Amino acid sequence: MTRPIIGRVVPEQWRSTGAPAPLREPGTARIAVDLLGGDHAPAVVVDGALRAVQDDPSLHLTLVGPAEAAGAVLDALDPAEHHRITTVPGGSAAEAVAAGLADALVSAGDTAVTVLSAARALGRWPGVRRPPLAAVLPTAAGRLVLLDVGSSVDPDEPALAMHARLGAAYAAVVHDLPDPRVGLLTIGTEPGKGDRLRRSAPRLLEALPLRYTGLVEGSDVVLGTAADVVVTDGFTGNVLLKALEAAHGAEQADDSRAAVLLGVRGIVVVCHGAATGPDLAGGIGFAAGLHRRAALAAIAELMSYNEVSHE
Amino acid sequence: MTRPIIGRVVPEQWRSTGAPAPLREPGTARIAVDLLGGDHAPAVVVDGALRAVQDDPSLHLTLVGPAEAAGAVLDALDPAEHHRITTVPGGSAAEAVAAGLADALVSAGDTAVTVLSAARALGRWPGVRRPPLAAVLPTAAGRLVLLDVGSSVDPDEPALAMHARLGAAYAAVVHDLPDPRVGLLTIGTEPGKGDRLRRSAPRLLEALPLRYTGLVEGSDVVLGTAADVVVTDGFTGNVLLKALEAAHGAEQADDSRAAVLLGVRGIVVVCHGAATGPDLAGGIGFAAGLHRRAALAAIAELMSYNEVSHE
Structure with missing residues (x-):
């Protein structure tokens, strides 16, 4: 049921400490979540991640942050659901997306840090x-x-x-x-x-x-x-x-309660620092929805069209 | 019951077309109102002026603007109340305050115009x-x-x-x-x-x-x-x-719904362009309250104190 991601070099820090990266299926959304982002992290992020996984059976999470926090999510889940969680102890959620471990990222961390890390790891549009x-x-x-x-x-x-x-x-x-x-x-x-x-x-x-x-x-x-x-x-x-x-x-x-970063080569959803568990779950659901409807590719296509028509 | 204002030169345009400028009594507040200020002027200003006069028996108004609009206020009032209304067909409400015809002004006109006219007619603090x-x-x-x-x-x-x-x-x-x-x-x-x-x-x-x-x-x-x-x-x-x-x-x-202009030598209350009659009545009442409690002199005194203590 799992296979390595083809054509991508997964750096050392992205080696999962839980299950291998989940298979990308139709309807599946793989969201990287910054466990240390937010004023009340990791507690509210753990809460938000659990709510999101329980609400959406096609959701897979890549939890980026300390093993204890990721463990709290795994401990609260039925072992049969553990394959839906990938844990990564270091780096940023943007690097997890760049490495192909996730389709989108959600963070309630410092906005400036998230924007810069996303722009660097994913790249910006022209x-x-x-x-x-x-x-x-x-x-x-x-x-x-x-x-x-x-x-x-x-x-x-x-x-x-x-x-x-x-x-x-x-x-x-x-x-x-x-x-x-x-x-x-x-x-x-x-x-x-x-x-x-x-x-x-x-x-x-x-x-x-x-x-x-x-x-x-x-x-x-x-x-x-x-x-x-x-x-x-x-x-x-x-x-x-x-x-x-x-x-x-x-x-x-x-x-x-969530904002989306536009103009980068990836889906990036930013929750605000004071986000609660339900806010984070909402942000994760929002990111999953953007991925499932292939919003980024459609926006990019419109932007190119506009560029051509402007010439 | 009325007497001329002592020690002030009242320019030609400030000669009242109604009763002479009312006596300044304890508790009395004389407010200049810009009849042409606001998106729905003069109708809502006339409405606001009437509401304010009817609500507050110690309020006197100097209505600055077209005779028809001022007349509409007078027509709606009991003739026994006409002494509380002074009408001035031209100039600005700030000039009416500068000329001593009023203790404060209220306008729902263009903010930039009101600020500049108040600063010019009344002067700014150091x-x-x-x-x-x-x-x-x-x-x-x-x-x-x-x-x-x-x-x-x-x-x-x-x-x-x-x-x-x-x-x-x-x-x-x-x-x-x-x-x-x-x-x-x-x-x-x-x-x-x-x-x-x-x-x-x-x-x-x-x-x-x-x-x-x-x-x-x-x-x-x-x-x-x-x-x-x-x-x-x-x-x-x-x-x-x-x-x-x-x-x-x-x-x-x-x-x-009203804002007060600070740093000018007079009480200036600005209502926003879309103000309603009740909003304007509220602004007039607000201006009257600031005058009655001698707010401007007290603020000026605090500002001087601060300046001294800062040296």
Whole structure:
């Protein structure tokens, strides 16, 4: 039932201390989880991993971190389920994905560390300097993609334009919106409203091969009526996301507690530092879903199409 | 019952078209209202002015704007109340305050225009380049001052330090907090978290004669447990405020729909463009309260004290 991964060199640290890497089957999703990521790690990560495995019989986990924490997951599982867990004592979850041990990674660790480690281990897409983190927010009008929410805190205009392209491709693929509306977050809807960056960025956004619908405000991120994708810098996006999470409290859907890193060659889901076990289980389920619908390949295809049509 | 204002030259445009400027009595508050400010002006301003006058028998209004709109307020009032309304067909509400016709002004007009007109007509306090707008947010832990929320969109470190001083003095005086905790809004609480501005600003904030308690996050603006005053740039503050207003919907207290401009020589209350009649009445009541408790003089005194103790 298991076989080695063909065509990949698995470095020493990736030799499993549990069962060998599971076979990749249709419907199966293999998620690498950073056991030491998060304010309450590893306890909440162990809790989240167990919830995720128990919820989804086609889920396999690669647990990256200390043997004790990984052991706690194995101990709590029926021995018949142990083949679904691979444990790796060192390295990063991104290296586990790069090594072919997993299809996606989930971490609640420091965002900057996760972004850098993912960019280094997996590689970035052409034109992406600092991969943006995209959060999905529930609104009365449907799901809204807000990006960046914490990766790129001092972006320039071309970085915002790349956020717009990546966010639009994500919404098209994952939210099934053929032509998502993309708005630029600022402090008023009349042209020229905003700081220096926001006053100069629209020129570049208007020239992109996507449906740029202009300036939007903080209220639009909540209402969802003006745009399906809202582009901002990682500073504003992170402040806003954390405030809205606190305002909504626990009512919020699990998905919205996790963000996805766009522009890297792999599926990377970031949970926030204060994530709970259910939050982590939600993040793992979210990553599994992105893998199962081959979201990354579809987003990459849309991005290339846009590049061609822009020439 | 009425007498001219002594020691002030009232320019031609301030000659009242209604009753002469009302006598300043203990408890009386004379508020200048910008009839043309706001997305739905003058209708909602007329509505707000009427609500405010009817709610508060010691309130006098100077209505700045077109005669028809001012007339609509007079027509709806008992003639016995007409002495409480002064109408001025031209100029700005800030000029009405500068001319001594009013103790404070309220506008739902374009924020940048109101800030500039107030700074020009009333003058700024020493060291204030761009007066910040402070919003008061309700939190589970009490009232929280967030500033700037839209005046100073590209501030430097000294501007953030001035926001901190003004916000602390405001919270001390208006929220009766002898030693308010001041936090800097950023994207994590570990030192060094944030963009360029937020990485360099703490040095200056730590040197101020106030209780700087370090970095706070978006969630802290909602929870209110980490700080009583949260300092940020006007871009982030405006985005955050509008998002939280939309998230809270109509449940929010009236006060929080209005912001006060700090660092100018007069009481200036700014309602947002989409303000309703009740919002404007709330803003007028807020301005009247600040005048009645002599908040501006007390804040100015605290600011001077801080300046002395810093030397």
